[in-house]
Amino acid sequence: MGQLKLTVATETLRLAQPFRIAGHVFESSDVIVVTLDDGTHQGRGEGGGVFFLGDDVPHMLAAVEAARGAIEIGASREELRAIMPPGGARNAVDCALWELEANRAGLPVWQLAGQATPRALRTTFTLxxxxxxxxxxGATGYAGAKAIKIKLTGELDLDVARVRAIRAARPDVWLGVDGNQGFTIADLPALVEAMVAERVSLIEQPLARGCEADLDGFVSPIPIAGDESLLSLADLDGAVGRFQVVNIKLDKCGGLTEGLLMAAKARELGLEVMVGNMVGTSLAMAPGFVLGQLCDVVDLDGPTFLAQDRQPSVTYAQGDIWAGPEVWGSGVPVAA
Structure with a gap:
């Protein structure tokens, strides 16, 4: 690809209010922003890391620096998959390479990826x-939402009460629940039964990472999605017979390049595909929007939790997300 100048900055994204999941409360999120410059064109990428793996800013910065030499002499996106491990650092660099390549070619990223003209995507909004x-x-406050994802904590009775209250408030919406590893296999039959009664359409990561074998032989009328259990392409073969949906997050798998490979592999294995996100700005959502064109379930609401988003930004309307070409990957050179 030719000699590049790599710069990396860190930012702290403040949340508008604390956000709780099983075992963790978020008040802010630290990210890195990678810029690649060949003297004429630029590419940008944002990485938020993977908090449950300790993939934080110091770890991401170290990973970028370890690969700096190879990146600056022009490693390709495919070569980057061998040079850097999956995670937020590779995601930021990979997305920067996609935008740089688009700007050099004068083509949008979606076209480089061989996709049809993008469409607005129905996204979940998370409680x-x-x-x-x-x-x-909160569910009532999401007046325009057509799909809502509910964070659970593993407190079965309380979680069921949460879902019942939300379903009563919003009988009209698609509902999914995210266990964030909070349950055990012993909890699962009762959880599934209660979720069927509330017309829940997806149960995400109910069991802890490492307990995937507990799902062997478990039959659920509601599809179960793997998130923390399915980090990258290497994990997908192990999903068969345990999960029905693969939740791909670019920070987990290490970028859009791997995410697209995961989506294709999941289809080959007979699995449905979901795109998710860590907390991030519109610069992080836009590559996910490209992947989302291939997905059955889209969860790209990260910027809605921020006190302030990056500009230009993705837009949300009538329950859909739209990432316009001005946000990222347009094929039009980014102003220095």
Whole structure:
């Protein structure tokens, strides 16, 4: 690809309010932003890391520096998959390479990826765990949402009460729940039964990473998605017979290049595909939007939790997300 100048910056993204999942409360999120410059064109990428793996800013910075020499002499996106491990650092560099390549070619990223003209995508809007009545008010506040994802904590009775309250408040929407590893296999039959009663359409990562074999032989009328259990392409063969849906997050797998490979492999294995996100700005959502064109379930609401997003930004309307060409990967050179 030719000699490049790599710069990396760090940013702290403040959340508008604390956000709770099983075992963790977020008040801010630290990210890195990678810029690649060949003297004429630039490419940008944002990486948020993977908090449950300790993939934080110091770890991401170290990973970028370890690969700096190879990146600056022009490693390709495919070569990057061998040079850097999956994670937020590779995601930031990979996405920067995609945009740089698009700007050099004068073509949008979606076209480089061999896709049809993008369409707006129905996205879930996520409710952090709280008291049932608080979450019900939050669901009502998402007036334009057509799909809502509910964060659970592994407290079975309370979680069921949360879902019931939200379903009563929003009988019209698609509902999914995210266990974030909070349950055990012993909890699962009761959880599934309650979720069927509330017309829940997806149960995401109910069991802890490492307990995937507990799902062997478990039959659920609601599809179960793997998130923390399915980090990268290498994990997908092990998903068969345990999960029905693969949640691909670019920070987990290490970029759009691997994400597209995962989506194709998941289809080959007979699995459905979901795109998710860590907390991030519109610069992080836009590559996910490209992947989302191939997905059955889209969860790209990260910027809605921020006190302030990056500009230009993705837009949300009537329950859909749209990442316009001005956000990222347009094929039009980025101003220095």
């Amino acid at each position: 952090g765990a709280d008291a049932p009545e608080v979450m019900a008010r």
